[in-house]
Amino acid sequence: DQQVKQNSPSLSVQEGRISILNCDYTNSMFDYFLWYKKYPAEGPTFLISISSIKDKNEDGRFTVFLNKSAKHLSLHIVPSQPGDSAVYFCAAKGSAGTASKLTFGTGTRLQVTL
């Protein structure tokens, strides 16, 4: 049972436009959410995170939005750049009081075209 879902396996966006990557989760115990970026032949690298007490977190061109009632989060990249082309994984964890595991989605491959 996939508790974290990324329903779009791929996304193509023109350089300079906004990229919106979506993620849905089913476990209401999740309270911390992260996005990781992965280039080919490399491990995933941390990009941005958000706690369930917030609904928005911004870091430069990257903003993550959290809608707890809908169990949905999204990553916005504005403006998109060719170097943003990568696979993006959404991840979630529950119970901030323990060293609990991260549950990842299946990833969305973003292609930023010139």
Added chain:
Amino acid sequence: DAGVIQSPRHEVTEMGQEVTLRCKPISGHNSLFWYRQTMMRGLELLIYFNNNVPIDDSGMPEDRFSAKMPNASFSTLKIQPSEPRDSAVYFCASSLWVYGANVLTFGAGSRLTVL
């Protein structure tokens, strides 16, 4: 800091052979995770350790898989015997767990091909 170091980067083996993947976490990190990446399931957690103690191995597919962490600076993931369906990229990650945060740092991965 050299980051999380995994070896080998690539492994090609025949069905039935034993495979051992190795991981050196970041010095000072107290949690270590083994993930497997496949197209169908994305990044799946296999097992994680906290302070060298296995905490959750519910993701280990079956008894053919085993993992150890004999000390804070080394972990192994072993598959014996290996099968073609084990072909995947295996990632090791480590973190310094603090309350409310759990940012993992991943290694570059070990790509396993079982023929």
